[in-house]
Amino acid sequence: MHPHLLLELLDDVCFRLRMHKVVTQTVHLSIGYSKQTVGGFSRQKKMDSICGKNN
Numbered sequence: 001m002h003p004h005l006l007l008e009l010l011d012d013v014c015f016r017l018r019m020h021k022v023v024t025q026t027v028h029l030s031i032g033y034s035k036q037t038v039g040g041f042s043r044q045k046k047m048d049s050i051c052g053k054n055n
Contacts, residue, residue: 025049 010027017024025047032040 006029026044027047028042028044030040030042
């Protein structure tokens with residue numbers, strides 16, 4: 001997966017959070033390889049700044 005695609009997805013999620021007036025500090029990413037191949041990875045990160053917060 002291209003790094004720019006991940007940033008665009010994160011930006012979309014943050015936009016939707018702001019639209020619904022939801023705030024969070026934790027971002028969780030989980031990617032599976034395919035339905036036929038078991039595997040993938042999952043990562044979670046607590047951010048220093050709050051995603052979705054209007055400054």
